Amino acid sequence: MDQSVRNVLKNYTQDFWIGAYSKKRWFWADSGQELQWTSWGPNEPNNNGHVEDRVMLWRQFRYDWNDEEANKLGVHRVREGHWEKSSAVCEFTNVDKCPDTTKCSYGHHFNGSCYCLELRPYSSRKHGFTWDMARTFCTSRGARLAHVENQATMEFLRSVLLNVENVYKRKEYANNYWIGAMWNRTEPYSWSWDNGE
Template sequence: RPLNCSCLMLLLVMSTIAVDVEKEYILVKEKLNWLKAQNYCRTHHKDLVSIHNEEEVKMLVEKYRNISEDSLWIGLEKNASKDQWMWSSGEPVNFINWGENQPNNAGQREDYVVMEEPGKWHDYACTSHKFYVCFNVTILNLNTENKTWFEARDTCRENYTDLVSITSQQELWNITNITEGKKVWIGLYQNPWQWSNGDESSFQYWDTNEPNNTADDVCVGISLKHRDNKGDGHPSEVGKWNDFGCNNHYYFLCYEVYLNEKFRQNNWKKKL
């Protein structure tokens, strides 16, 4: 009996593959000191933002270049002994981007960090009040069981957050690289089209002659393999969307947003 149970657990784990990690940035336009900003981010998201490469710096500068503030709190702080910088999220400090003559620890009390307009970092006292950037981590999970769209949606909601929503070309490019050419359900359905989590569909990427609005075709999948003929005499491009009958059985993509405590618990379990 124990052996059979172990085999069942292994099969369940292997049916789902974590295939991609996405990072979402959230600007909070409320001036708080660093500790209150950290508390807000940990309550509503994962944590204050951590930055690990020049590409992230450029993206944040571009994303928030039109705000009125000239600096934003980020998650970098001194450790308890005040001899080392650390990220609030616990991630390793593998990249630094200090401004000229920084950090200078003016007044021996600048233990926290802001990112200024050109993307450079400056140490500040915790008592300063500033806007701040939080972040979430989203994991994409490819489920390799064949299910109808509604079965897939229910499975995602029971075990993760929901069927995946795609809101940009970059997200689509990430997804097209993660399966073995299978058709996969995504969260788009009905007409007018909306995502299963209730969001409107502002980004769409339909294949040739799609959607074809067949009566039963109210759910959307992605073909992740080029086909010369998708059944209507036209080729199917990788990553393009098709409306299918919701009772067809395909693999599916779930997403899960890891908030702070859940993310920490998940990482702790992985280390055991």
């Protein structure tokens, strides 16, 4: 802090706000790389209940991001009268097209990756995936939980998911989808100025 500002402030007995704030640091779970780009929904991430440290594409935000509890199998929508499963978007990287071996519900090729939507996790039951179950599901097929690292990929996935909602019965396929980002609670917060620096 500039010495002249210190000299002025030492004459006061109250505290003063400045334009700095802390923020959680989010990482891709499989690589440990810090996220350079995000697409959070309104008022997210909020760590609701102090338990939300994983990321999903949230249907109510038109599939923008929501931080969520890792063990969340789904959400009961009382007003809409249905259960939204926590599902998964798997990503096969460095492929020319979606491989025949994906063994997933729907595969969509974009920008060198195949994004595989698992629309009906454990379809014989009403439950969905926890984040760990979704991650295991993807890795067991040679993929990873999807990385969404730029606006173009976000818009591609959003259009695919909105199309799936429109083509199929909304109640059955209106899921939220885990991706591979997480808040590592052991990493220190980072500090930023309110202008983003």
